[in-house]
Amino acid sequence: MRLLLALIAVSAAWAQVATEANSRYQTAEDRQKSVTRNLGRFDERDRTDKPEELVAALGLKPGMTVVDLGAGVGYMLPYLSAAVGPSGRVVAVDIFEEFLAAAKAHAAEENLTNVEFVLGTATDPKIPMGEADLVLTLDVYHHFNYPEKTVGGLRRGLKAGGRFAVVDFYKDSFRDPKHIRLDQAELIKEVEGIGFRLASKADRDPGKEYIAIFTKQ
Numbered sequence: 001m002r003l004l005l006a007l008i009a010v011s012a013a014w015a016q017v018a019t020e021a022n023s024r025y026q027t028a029e030d031r032q033k034s035v036t037r038n039l040g041r042f043d044e045r046d047r048t049d050k051p052e053e054l055v056a057a058l059g060l061k062p063g064m065t066v067v068d069l070g071a072g073v074g075y076m077l078p079y080l081s082a083a084v085g086p087s088g089r090v091v092a093v094d095i096f097e098e099f100l101a102a103a104k105a106h107a108a109e110e111n112l113t114n115v116e117f118v119l120g121t122a123t124d125p126k127i128p129m130g131e132a133d134l135v136l137t138l139d140v141y142h143h144f145n146y147p148e149k150t151v152g153g154l155r156r157g158l159k160a161g162g163r164f165a166v167v168d169f170y171k172d173s174f175r176d177p178k179h180i181r182l183d184q185a186e187l188i189k190e191v192e193g194i195g196f197r198l199a200s201k202a203d204r205d206p207g208k209e210y211i212a213i214f215t216k217q
Contacts, residue, residue: 016145020178031098038073039102049138050204051079057202057211058083058165064133065089069125069154070140071117074103080136081112090115091132093125123149127157134163139209141168141187142180151194155216164196164214173208184210 016022024030045051054076060066062085068076071092080090092107092115094100100117107115120126123146127135135154144150154164171183182190188198196214204211 017147017181019145020176020181022143022145025096028098031096035073035098035102038075039106042075045075048205049075051076054138054167054204054211055079055083058134058136058213060084060088060134063087065091065131067091067093067125067127067132067135067154067157069093069120069127069135069137070143071103072099074106076136076138077103077107077112077115078110081107081110081114084114086114088114091118091127092116093118093120093127095120095122120153122146123153125150125153125157127154129156130159132157132162133159134165136165136167138167139169141166142182147190148194151191151196155195158216160216162216163199164191164216166191166212166214167204167209168212169209170207184212188212 025034058066060080060083064084065088066080066084068080068090071077071094074092077090077092084090090112092100092103094103097119100119104117118126135158158164166187168187169180171180174180184201188201191214192198195217197217199213199215201210201212203209
């Protein structure tokens with residue numbers, strides 16, 4: 001009986017919690033369609049994501065190491081690269097080879113020489129240990145199937161006192177609320193339970209999207 005309960009507990013701990021958000025990334029064909037769709041959205045994202053404002057809010061400085069976790073097709077890479085400068089470093093992480101290949105191509109087109117690429121997994125972002133000043137997830141946190149493992153992994157990748165910036169949607173504002181696993185308060189509680197302290201929070205798009213910045217404890 002004890003063994004059965006232990007197996008149930010382990011199974012629950014490793015349950016995928018973002019099934020709805022990740023439903024259209026299950027096949028290579030689905031992922032390639034998403035790559036094509038996202039590469040065609042750069043102009044739209046310039047308006048909706050306001051990348052310059054986001055970079056300013058992150059407080060990046062020349063020489064820093066910043067991780068774009070869930071980099072997708074690499075939209076944010078030119079902005080992050082410029083913010084940390086030639087002496088800095090950008091690490092683009094994604095768990096899908098199709099997205100990482102598109103991000104590499106975009107970085108090459110933009111002649112970004114301070115960007116490197118890492119293929120992570122659903123449970124381990126594989127960020128170099130203790131090297132990052134900041135990890136950014138831009139509308140990505142709700143895709144974490146194993147948040148405790150993923151956030152624990154990015155925490156190990158941060159320097160002492162390093163920061164974790166989450167940009168995500170308010171649950172009730174999204175067109176399909178089931179797509180967003182946690183609302184802001186729940187997300188903050190979850191991240192703080194994995195070794196972080198909330199440093200600041202603010203709206204990016206009032207009632208729709210917010211940014212929460214945590215410090216590694």
